[in-house]
Amino acid sequence: MPSEGFHVHGVHDHAVEHAAEHAGGHGGTHGGGDSFAGRIALASAILATLGAMMTFEGGDTQAKAALYKNDAAINKTKANDQWNYYQAKGVKRNTAEVAAELVNKPDRAAFYRAEAERYKKEQEGIKAEAESFEKKMEAADRASEHEMHLHERWALGSTGMQIAIALSAIALLSRRAWLLYGVGLVAVGGAGFGIAALLGV
Numbered sequence: 001m002p003s004e005g006f007h008v009h010g011v012h013d014h015a016v017e018h019a020a021e022h023a024g025g026h027g028g029t030h031g032g033g034d035s036f037a038g039r040i041a042l043a044s045a046i047l048a049t050l051g052a053m054m055t056f057e058g059g060d061t062q063a064k065a066a067l068y069k070n071d072a073a074i075n076k077t078k079a080n081d082q083w084n085y086y087q088a089k090g091v092k093r094n095t096a097e098v099a100a101e102l103v104n105k106p107d108r109a110a111f112y113r114a115e116a117e118r119y120k121k122e123q124e125g126i127k128a129e130a131e132s133f134e135k136k137m138e139a140a141d142r143a144s145e146h147e148m149h150l151h152e153r154w155a156l157g158s159t160g161m162q163i164a165i166a167l168s169a170i171a172l173l174s175r176r177a178w179l180l181y182g183v184g185l186v187a188v189g190g191a192g193f194g195i196a197a198l199l200g201v
Helices: 011-025 035-102 106-174 179-198
Strands: none
Touching: 035 106, 035 179, 106 179
16 A cells, blocks of 8 residues: 655756756657756756755755854863862862961961861862863863854855755746856855865865
8 A cells, every 4th residue: 555645846856847847848849858958957866966966965064163162061060060179179278278377386386387288289180170171171162163164154155055946946937048047157156155164165
């Protein structure tokens, strides 16, 4: 039993179907079919393939950008936690330093001075770790921005291909060969964005 469903026709589908109709309908007149329609159908298929590839790459870079942004948020949280820990150790250090000055017994004063020194060393380690998390956060932010930049390039390239396909369908329906120059111009522009994204520009 055939499954029920629906199929959404795109601009390329209509161009190809229309080309097939012309090729079949004019077969007796032109022998080899409608070459104008055939060329447009081939060009539309190529443009659709390139557009699909650009759309896939655009989605991939957008996903990577989101992952990098998530990494940046995680490292920012870790850095904040370390700085809070650093401040807490600072409070304990200050308390120990004050206690060392206030106590009358030398042995207790030496104990508090040692505690203050211990807290100071711990703060140095905590500070280094917090700064490390901040550097990771900044690197992840830069990576996310770069991926979003590439995503925009892929999106513009894909849009250019879609516009070129639409123009090719108009050229086919109107039988205006000069419209193919517009198709080529827009397609080259879309390809340019795709190449820029591919090169990471």
